[in-house]
Structures are given as structure tokens and as C-alpha cells.
Amino acid sequence: MKINLDCIPCFVKQTLSTARSLDLDEETTRDLLRHALGLLAELDWSLPPPVIGRDIHRAIRRITGDPDPYRQRKIDDTERALRRLPEIERVINEAEDPFRAAVLFSIVGNAIDLGAKTGIDADVNRVFAGALSRTVEPGALERLRHALSEAERVLFLCDNAGEIVFDRPLLEWIGAAKLTVAVRGGPTINDATLEDAERSGLTERYTVIDNGSDTPGTWLDDCSEPFVREFHAADLVLAKGQGNFECLNNHPRRIIFLFLAKCPLVARDVGLAVESCVIRDSREGAQS
Amino acid sequence: MKINLDCIPCFVKQTLSTARSLDLDEETTRDLLRHALGLLAELDWSLPPPVIGRDIHRAIRRITGDPDPYRQRKIDDTERALRRLPEIERVINEAEDPFRAAVLFSIVGNAIDLGAKTGIDADVNRVFAGALSRTVEPGALERLRHALSEAERVLFLCDNAGEIVFDRPLLEWIGAAKLTVAVRGGPTINDATLEDAERSGLTERYTVIDNGSDTPGTWLDDCSEPFVREFHAADLVLAKGQGNFECLNNHPRRIIFLFLAKCPLVARDVGLAVESCVIRDSREGAQS
Numbered sequence: 001m002k003i004n005l006d007c008i009p010c011f012v013k014q015t016l017s018t019a020r021s022l023d024l025d026e027e028t029t030r031d032l033l034r035h036a037l038g039l040l041a042e043l044d045w046s047l048p049p050p051v052i053g054r055d056i057h058r059a060i061r062r063i064t065g066d067p068d069p070y071r072q073r074k075i076d077d078t079e080r081a082l083r084r085l086p087e088i089e090r091v092i093n094e095a096e097d098p099f100r101a102a103v104l105f106s107i108v109g110n111a112i113d114l115g116a117k118t119g120i121d122a123d124v125n126r127v128f129a130g131a132l133s134r135t136v137e138p139g140a141l142e143r144l145r146h147a148l149s150e151a152e153r154v155l156f157l158c159d160n161a162g163e164i165v166f167d168r169p170l171l172e173w174i175g176a177a178k179l180t181v182a183v184r185g186g187p188t189i190n191d192a193t194l195e196d197a198e199r200s201g202l203t204e205r206y207t208v209i210d211n212g213s214d215t216p217g218t219w220l221d222d223c224s225e226p227f228v229r230e231f232h233a234a235d236l237v238l239a240k241g242q243g244n245f246e247c248l249n250n251h252p253r254r255i256i257f258l259f260l261a262k263c264p265l266v267a268r269d270v271g272l273a274v275e276s277c278v279i280r281d282s283r284e285g286a287q288s
Numbered sequence: 289m290k291i292n293l294d295c296i297p298c299f300v301k302q303t304l305s306t307a308r309s310l311d312l313d314e315e316t317t318r319d320l321l322r323h324a325l326g327l328l329a330e331l332d333w334s335l336p337p338p339v340i341g342r343d344i345h346r347a348i349r350r351i352t353g354d355p356d357p358y359r360q361r362k363i364d365d366t367e368r369a370l371r372r373l374p375e376i377e378r379v380i381n382e383a384e385d386p387f388r389a390a391v392l393f394s395i396v397g398n399a400i401d402l403g404a405k406t407g408i409d410a411d412v413n414r415v416f417a418g419a420l421s422r423t424v425e426p427g428a429l430e431r432l433r434h435a436l437s438e439a440e441r442v443l444f445l446c447d448n449a450g451e452i453v454f455d456r457p458l459l460e461w462i463g464a465a466k467l468t469v470a471v472r473g474g475p476t477i478n479d480a481t482l483e484d485a486e487r488s489g490l491t492e493r494y495t496v497i498d499n500g501s502d503t504p505g506t507w508l509d510d511c512s513e514p515f516v517r518e519f520h521a522a523d524l525v526l527a528k529g530q531g532n533f534e535c536l537n538n539h540p541r542r543i544i545f546l547f548l549a550k551c552p553l554v555a556r557d558v559g560l561a562v563e564s565c566v567i568r569d570s571r572e573g574a575q576s
Binding site for chain 2: 033
């Protein structure tokens with residue numbers, strides 16, 4: 001997905017709200033905003049939005065001198081998620097269709113996202129409370145179930161810290177034997193890295209690799225060779241979050257995207273309302 | 289009023305919506321957005337917002353090659369306003385306090401503003417329908433009435449085309465004898481120029497001067513010498529619209545500002561809610 005012109009003011013706004021959420025002082029915030037404006041003026045707008053996000057967040061790390069400004073936030077979100085996990089696992093196990101429940105909790109876990117809070121209620125509790133009553137497009141769940149049961153080698157592309165804890169029931173359903181889990185190659189916003197995967201209990205159970213990139217999405221040009229090999233070798237790629245969708249939605253290989261549609265432009269692209277739970281099989285295109 | 293950091297994303301957003309309202313093609317819109325981003329990155333952020341607006345609208349005129357992109361819109365707004373004027377004059381003449389009514393219609397006329405549509409209902413009809421039931425801060429109207437009756441030389445700073453038609457009943461109350469009416473020195477957004485003043489029936493009745501500047505506000509550094517002389521010579525300056533307030537709110541001379549608070553930051557500055565009718569006497573400061 002290429003940048004839409006509406007992304008440009010949104011990026012400037014996000015830069016300002018990021019500076020504020022990090023409690024940066026006025027002068028640093030000004031430096032950062034000026035830098036982001038210059039960056040946006042110069043950048044190739046045919047890139048997907050997460051690549052711009054990558055450069056803005058690189059600037060944030062450089063200007064603040066903090067290599068991982070969201071580290072504490074990610075630790076907190078992970079701990080909060082781990083405390084909620086037993087309760088969610090119980091709900092999933094008791095559900096009529098535990099697979100459906102695991103998928104829905106994984107998708108609503110995508111509400112933990114600092115990069116694209118547009119209309120999503122900040123109260124993750126609220127989102128979780130309604131998880132099982134969410135609907136997905138007709139047939140999408142069955143196609144996912146079928147694709148997963150057929151695939152022998154599944155690559156799961158993670159999104160944010162905290163969120164990845166809520167992916168665990170779905171990962172469990174898929175099974176460690178055929179699963180490789182991928183996280184970002186380095187800190188970028190609150191996206192999950194190896195450190196977060198470890199803290200979330202993923203590394204002890206699954207093969208977890210990093211993608212070698214600090215883009216808050218999976219931008220293959222930016223990823224390590226071992227990751228790209230795994231990406232092509234897998235029978236099926238599951239990709240969590242808007243950033244992965246924006247980077248990979250035009251890729252020819254089969255990918256099933258799972259995310260909450262937070263941005264109105266992404267929602268329009270998938271033909272659903274903002275806040276919808278999306279299961280989008282790249283093989284099905286607009287029909288899925 | 290200096291630029292607030294929140295103005296920065298707002299300017300980028302306004303640039304995009306301006307491009308769209310002018311039906312610019314995708315490539316011109318991109319050029320314009322890039323230019324605005326570069327401009328904002330470089331500019332002195334201690335200037336008031338209208339000075340940034342001036343530079344963005346200069347870029348719009350240069351990039352589109354159109355010296356007055358809003359000309360038709362201004363003509364239409366003026367004609368629409370002239371058609372409504374007799375009805376409004378009747379309402380004012382029949383009002384219990386025609387001065388109050390004239391002031392309120394002048395202020396709500398400020399809804400005709402393409403530069404700062406943040407939460408104001410685009411339907412000017414709706415605004416007008418409620419004009420007489422609007423409230424202003426206690427005492428503000430009496431101070432204005434008193435200041436006007438005492439002044440022998442009043443300078444009235446206009447804001448937008450269309451809006452200036454609705455200033456006519458107030459100007460009539462003040463009287464041509466002691467009045468000088470000032471408009472912008474050149475096209476900028478839909479701000480009123482001499483051409484608009486003529487079309488609105490002002491020039492045949494009042495002394496109308498232009499301020500020599502294409503800033504969508506009154507930025508004295510930018511204004512012609514004759515205008516600045518008049519500005520200082522007047523006993524009282526009445527200034528319509530947010531742009532004039534943003535440029536002049538810290539000026540030591542007495543100015544009474546009349547506007548609709550459209551921008552949340554301006555509203556906060558005057559201590560009123562967004563959409564409030566503001567009569568702010570610079571002599572009274574925060575107490576007015």
C-alpha cells in the first residue's frame with residue numbers, strides 16, 4: 001500500500017503525539033517536528049507508510065539519544081498482558097469454537113498499538129470484553145482454519161509488544177512443530193523485538209527469529225536474508241497488524257492478514273468499517 | 289499569538305484540504321504538500337500562524353499559476369451574502385437592541401472562513417439562524433458600544449469576502465464619517481481585498497484602504513506605511529476574525545476583536561469554548 005496523501009498530515013500529527021507521549025521537552029519536540037517535516041518533504045511517497053514511520057522513529061531515537069524510547073511501555077504492556085492471559089485462555093478453552101476465539105483474541109490484541117490510534121478506544125479492556133462477539137467476514141475464519149491445517153510450515157509475523165502475548169493461544173493452536181515466529185530486528189515504536197518475545201514467553205516454546213529490520217511493518221527490502229528465505233520457504237504466512245498489511249498487501253505470495261482496521265484508509269482498502277476485525281487472505285483479494 | 293506546535297500538523301492538513309477544495313490534480317497537490325512541508329520545516333515558529341498561512345498560500349498561487357484561486361468562491365460568497373442582507377437588515381432593525389444584533393451578525397458572519405474550518409458547521413445558514421440567541425461575555429457589548437460612541441476615528445479591519453457584507457449593518461451603526469475600512473492588500477485564501485469590498489458595496493459608502501499585505505491577518509511588519517499610519521492614528525481599531533486576533537493580540541494599542549472562536553487553541557487563549565462569539569477588548573485582557 002502506497003502512502004496516501006492523507007498519510008502526510010497524519011504522520012506530522014503522530015510525530016507530535018509521539019513526542020508528547022514520550023514527555024519530550026518543547027525544544028526536542030520542535031527539533032523532532034522540524035526533522036519529520038524535512039524528512040516527509042524529501043521522502044519517496046511511493047513507499048508504504050511504515051517505511052516513513054521507520055525513518056521518523058529513527059529520528060526520534062537519534063534526537064532523544066534513546067535507543068528504545070518505548071522499552072518501559074513495552075515491558076508494562078507485556079506484563080499487563082501476561083496477567084490477563086490465564087483468564088483469556090480460560091475463555092478460549094470454554095468457547096464453543098476455541099479456534100475462532102483464539103483468532104479473535106489475537107486480532108483484538110492488535111488494539112495495543114501506539115502508532116495508529118485513530119478512533120480506537122484506548123481502553124483495551126473494552127475491546128477485550130467484546131472480543132467473542134466480534135464478527136469477521138463470512139468464510140474468512142474457515143479459510144484460515146483450512147489454510148493452517150494444510151500448511152506444514154507457517155511463518156507468523158508479529159506486531160506489537162503486549163499484543164504478542166495475546167497471540168499465544170492462536171500460536172498454540174497452530175503448534176510449535178510447524179511454526180516460526182518473526183519479530184522486528186530492532187526497536188521501533190512499541191513493535192515486538194526478540195527481547196519482547198522472550199519476556200512474553202514465546203522464545204521458550206517456539207522458534208523465534210528477527211527480521212533484521214526496524215520498520216514497523218515487514219518491508220522485505222529492509223529485512224535480513226535469513227528472514228526473507230524463511231518468508232519464501234513457508235507454506236503460509238500469517239501477518240498481524242496494519243503495518244504488515246501496508247507493507248505486504250501487494251506481495252504475490254499467499255499471506256493471511258489478521259488485524260484491527262484502525263486507519264480509515266486501510267479500512268477503506270479492505271472494504272470494511274474502521275475498528276473491524278480483519279482476516280484477509282491475499283489469495284481472495286477483494287472477495288475475501 | 290505565536291505558533292503552537294499543534295498548528296504544525298493543522299497547517300499540513302489545511303494545505304491538503306485546500307488543494308482538494310481547489311480540485312488540484314494529484315501531482316500539483318503532491319508538489320504543494322512537499323513545498324508546505326519544506327516551508328514549515330524552515331520557518332520561524334515564533335511568528336503568528338497567519339504569517340505561515342501567507343507563505344503557504346503564496347506557494348499555492350505560485351504552484352497553481354493562479355494569482356487568486358479563490359476568486360470565484362469569493363464572488364459567489366459575496367453574491368450569496370448580498371442576497372441575504374435585506375432579510376438580515378430587517379431582523380436587525382426589528383431587534384430590541386439593533387446594535388447588539390448588528391454586532392452578532394457581524395461576528396457570526398465570520399463563519400465564512402476557508403482557512404480554519406475546525407468543528408464549525410459548514411452550513412452558514414445554521415449559524416445565522418441562531419445569531420440573535422448567541423451570547424457574549426457579560427459587559428463586552430456595552431464596552432464596545434461605549435468605545436465606539438467615544439471614538440472619533442475608527443479603523444475597521446475586515447476579514448473574509450462574504451463576511452464583509454454582514455459587517456455592513458455594524459459599519460452603518462458606526463457611521464461613514466468616522467470610519468476607515470481596511471482590507472488585505474492582495475489575494476490570500478478568501479480574505480477580502482479591494483475588489484471584494486467594491487463588490488460588497490463598501491467602497492461606495494466608506495473610505496476603504498488596503499493594508500498592502502497578503503497575510504491572512506494583519507501583520508504590521510508586512511503592511512504598507514499608509515496603513516500602519518492609519519492603524520496608529522485611529523482612536524479605536526475593530527478587528528474581525530481569528531487571523532487578525534492571532535497577529536495583533538499582543539499589540540499595545542487598544543483593539544477590540546470580534547470573531548468566532550474556530551480554532552481550539554485560539555478559543556483556549558480567550559478562555560471560551562470553540563464556536564463562541566468573541567468580543568475581546570485588548571484593554572481588558574483576560575478579564576473582558
